[in-house]
Every structure is written in C-alpha cells, then in structure tokens.
Amino acid sequence: MRRKITYTFVIYKTFPCFLLKMNEKSYLCCSLNRKTINMRTEIKSKLAALRAEMEARQLSAFIVPSTDPHSGEYVPEHWESRKWISGFTGSAGTAVITLTDAGLWTDSRYFIQAEEQLAGTGIRLFKDRLPETPSISEWLGSVLKEGEKVGIDGWVNSHQEALALKNEFKAKGLILETMTEDIFDTLWKDRPSLPQSPIFILDETRTGASCSEKITRIQEAIAKNGASAIILSALDEIAWTLNLRGDDVHCNPLFISYLFLSGNKNTLYILEEKVTEEVRSYLKEHEVEIEDYKNFSKNLKAFSGKDEEVLQISPQANEALYTLASQHTNVTIAPSPVALMKAHKNPTEIAGFRKAMERDGVAMVKFLRWLKDAVKNGEETELSVDEKLYELRAEQANFKGISFDTIAGYKEHAAIVHYEATPETSIPLKPEGMLLLDSGAQYLDGTTDITRTIVLGPLTEEEKKDYTLVLKGHLQLQNAQFPAGTCGTQLDVLARIAMWKAGINYLHGTGHGVGQFLSVHEGPHQVRMNHMPTLLEPGMTLTDEPGIYKAGRHGIRIENTLVIVPAQESEFGTFYKFEPLTLCPIDKEAILVEMLNDEELDWFNNYHQMVYNRLKPFLNEQEQAWLEEATSPLKR
Helix, strand or coil, X not given: CCCCEEEEEEEXXXXXXXXEEECCEEEEEECCCHHHHHHHHHHHHHHHHHHHHHHHCCCCEEEECCCCCCCCCCCCHHHCHHHHHHCCCXXXXXXXXXXXXXXXXXXXXXXXXXXHHHCCCCCEEEECCCXXXXXXXXHHHHHCCCXXXXXXXXXXXXXXXXXXXHHHHHHCCCEEEEECCCCHHHHCCCCCCCCCCCCEECCHHHHCCCHHHHHHHHHHHHHCCCCCEEEECCHHHHHXXXXXXXXXXXXXXXXXCEEEEECCCEEEECCHHHCCHHHXXXXXHCCCEEECHHHHHHHHHHCCCCCCCEEEECCCCEHHHHHHHHCXXXXXXXXXXXXXXXXXXXXXXXXXXXXXXXXXXXHHHHHXXXXXXXXXXXXXXXXXXXXXXXXXXXXXXXXXXXXXXXXXXXXXHHHCCCCCCCCCCCCECCCCCEEEEEECEEECXXXXXXXXXXXXXXXXXXXXXXXXXXXXXXXXXXXXXXXXXXEHHHHHXXXXXXXXHCCCCCCCCCEXXXXXXXXXXXXXXXXXXXXXXXXXXXCEEEEECCEEEECCCEEEECEEEEEEEEEXXXXXXXXXXXXXXXXXXXXXCCCCHHHCCHHHHHHHHHHHHHHHHHHHHHCCHHHHHHHHHHCCCCCC
16 A cells, blocks of 8 residues: 655744654654754843843843845845844844844745744744734834833944834834944854955946046035035945945945045045055045044044034935934935936946946856756756856856846746745756746946746746736837936836736836946836836936746746937937847747737847847857857747
8 A cells, every 4th residue: 555645844832843644644743953952042042141231221122133234235244133133044034022022024935934943932923014914113012111112223224214113113102222332242252253355446447437536526416415524334335436346245346334525534434454555555546545444433423523514424324323423513314426326327337238248148148058958958956057157157257256146946936036046945947837047247347137037848828928928018118218307117017018908917126227346236216116216317227127926836037137328309308218238038939929019029039139149259159050049030
C-alpha cells in the first residue's frame, strides 16, 4: 500500500513546526535546535535591556524603524537596529516595544518569514495593510495611558515622519519624545562599525559639470528661499554635488556623509580614513573642507549663525538634524534643490547612459541567447540564471556591480511583485511558461534597469493575452507626446487603459527616475496613480514598467528606461516625448499580434531594428545571427 505523506508549516506554542500527515494519522514535528533557542533567549535579553533604558528615560514605548540617518533604500549594517532588536531579517518592518509588550509591523512579502523568526521572542506580528491590523498609533493608543511618552531615535526618523507621528500621538493623548543620541550605541555591544572603504572621484568627462559649478547652482537656488546655508543628508545628493562616489551602500555607489554648504564655508562630514590624498586635494581645490563624520552632531549643536542667516533643511532629513540645528539658528524646511537638479541629465550624462545601455544590452543578448537552450538541459534555477547574468555583465567595461537585487521569478513566483529568490525558495526552470527577470547594473557612465518576461515554452491563451496587454501598456506610455507642464500622474493611465478594459490592474508605480551612476530609484518625478506633482521635462530619465500579476499563476512585466526629449513646437506650445535608452529585444513568442494597433506594431518593429543596429557591432557572428532573428519584424 502506497503511503500518502503531506507536510504543513504551523506554529505550536510559539515554536515553528511541521505537521506531518501520513495516511490518516498526524504527527507534530518541531525542530527547535540549540541555536534557535539561544537566538530567542538573546532577543528577550535585548528587549529587557532596551526596556531598562526606556524606564530610565521615562518612556512607555520605543519605535525602531528599518531606516538610517540618510533615508536610503538600503541600510548599512551599522543601522540595522530593528533587525538586531527583533531577530527579524526582512528588509521592511517597524518594531514597537512597550514596557510589557512588543510588536512588529511588516508587509505581505514577509508574513511567513516574520511568523517564524518572531516565534518565541515575545514580539507579536502585526500584518501591515490588512483591514483588521491597527496602525502603530492606534495600537499604542489602546495599550498606553494618556500622557505617556513614546520615544523615537531622531537620527533614523525623518522630520516629515516625526511630525506625522507627533500629530497622530497627540490625537491619542500620547507624547512623542525625540532622542538626539543613539540609544543602541550603549545597548549593541558588537555593533558593526561604519563602512570604511575609500571614496573616489568621478571625472568631469562623465559628469558634464564640475563640483564648483554645482555648489554655485545650489547656493543660488537656496537664496531664492531666503536661506544662506543648506545641509544635505541624502547620500545620492552629496555624491552628485561633489562628483564623488563610494562603496558604502548595497547596490549604490554612495558614501556615508553629510554636506554643509554656505556662502562662507563648505564642509564634508565623512570618516577621514575614507579620504585619499587625491580626494583631499580635489576637495581643497573646490574649497570644500573635511570634518570627521563623528563630529557632525557636536558641530551641529555648536552651530550658531547670525540672526539674519537661515539654514535650509529638507523635510526628508532626519529629525535629530532639525532638532539640534533649530536650537541655534533660523531653520527653513524646504525640498532640497539637488533632487531636481540631478534629475535633469545634461548631454554628457545622457551620452554616458547610451554607452552604458549598449554594454548592458550586449550582456542581455548574450544571456538571452544562452537561456532557452540552458533551460532545456534541465539544470537551471531562478538563482543560477541570476548568477549567469551577473557574470555576463561583469565582463563589460566600466561595470561596478548590480543596481538592485535581481528579481528572477518563474511561473507563480513572478506573481510576487518584489520576489527575490533565495536558496530556500529558488525553483528549477522548465521549458514551459515564463520567467520574469527584473535586473540592472551600475556602470561608471550610467545606471541600468530592465525587465524582460521571457517565454521558456508553451503558454496558455491567458498568458499570451496578459503578456500582450502589458506590452500595449508599455507601448502606449512609450509613444506618448505631451505638453510642457505635464506630470507623471497624468500619463499613468496610458499604461493601464488596455488592462482596465479587461478588468485588470496593478498596484505598483509605472515609472521612476534613474540616477546617473547613482541610485536606480530616483525622484522626485514618477509615473504612478497617486498624485506626483513634479513636472516631466527634457533630460529626465525614467522607467516604463507596467505589469500583470495573477497569484499562483504568472507574473508579467516589461520595462525599458527612457529619456524625455523635445518633440515639437506648435501654436499650442511646447511638446515632449520619450526616447528609449534600453537596448534589448522584447520576446515576441507570447504576443497576440491582432491585439496591437498599427502604431504599436510599427514602433515595436522600429525599436527592434534600432536594437539590432546599435548592438550588432559588439557581437560575434553567432550572436549577430541570434539577434537578427530575435529582432526580425513582427507581422500580422
């Protein structure tokens, strides 16, 4: 008799277990090893230490977010305090500790992981964005008494976030207490040090403007706000301003620092051991002094401008910076002018993008040519194709690493929008269905971001229809021509209209800005449903990436990086359009050609012809032949 065996993951008395069903009998199997027991004991010990500090400071609750003092997308280990205090290793989440209870809020990507990692720690999981889940302020309002204090570390909460929390807590009768010293400095005994890698100069032949020119532009911009000085805390803004790059942040060529600019003095706050003699001489030439990063807080406390001087700070800058600076000088809160400056790429930067896209396109062609035959051999997985693409990109000149963690989702995994394969979740690829591959690279002359959904074998009619709907959305936005004064929200509907008619939608944005050898996700301009007021203007780069995701079945996304260019002048004003920067074939096998109109089909074929012409000189004969077939005209 053949035995039927099934396994189900369960939580039993806070311990992760497997419920093994063998025929009609069930067995509870808990594998709680010594390492797991020790980890949970450590978490409880850490919580006790934090609660002792809270009591000493008369705090009834303390909030630990997943952020750093620079509001970056990726957080260096030194600031992974939420991970340290909770044991939860997901990238997104907020821990809230009271004197008698604790909770962690995270989104649906991490529900299973958080359930397992929090089990036995005394920290409850709150499943964020579900109707039944209270917000942090609602929960604290229900468990604390009126007049009790909630603490936050001002260094890892922005001024904007702190202001919102203050108002939320005030409505609940609670008081927000902002700390300007890092409480984890005393609690976290083996805390990782700040990154030590040296910074380097990005030559003006790549940036198109000198450091001094950029500083002058910034000073002119803040003067319009009545400010005479500004503190930059966003790392990509500092790197752009100084034409410097580093290696402190995962996937981003940035370095930990602050930058103070005024008419009288410019100071870069950075760990001095990171500054080479070459960089020191370069900064001196551009009249930028160097001060140790660890002195920033002390200097901010001591900073005292004249009565008529005004210091400009961004609402995204951390709350501690605002709190300390406002004690000694006049402060104005206004968006940093640098965000919009670096969003407008100059001709040198755009030329760099084009070169970077050629090299990235070569790597993608080599990869796509290899992929389908490799899958037929039956040895490839989601992780192995990620590794292969990295190898091919690393062969290209000026390669400096990936621009974000690759999303390689096969079949139902592709329906998880931000899926990232791990050794535990990676599955084999088969010659059937589709693979969604969202990836990008950092090159000295540009940053790339591309998604291709690749046909590996036979598809259903539903998959083909959904693929074609995504392509139509991509092409409708790509082909837009719009008047000056248009923002991304006004164009977002173009990518969705064909899907909406089919009763389909997606919940992420359609496009984001892309940095020039900087952050792959760059603002302030975006294309998305919720209102984004920043106007779309020539020189801005952004992505075009609509998608369809059906849980348990498939996910599809097609993405190119575009640049905005002038289109025409008429009696009705100035008009702009998009030009594709990305150079890579779009898989034709899944397209239902009858669903495309003539304009869409013509653009698709013209784009493929351009891809072939641009990449052909960099490929060998076999690769050229493959690309010629991959880009051959699509016919009705």
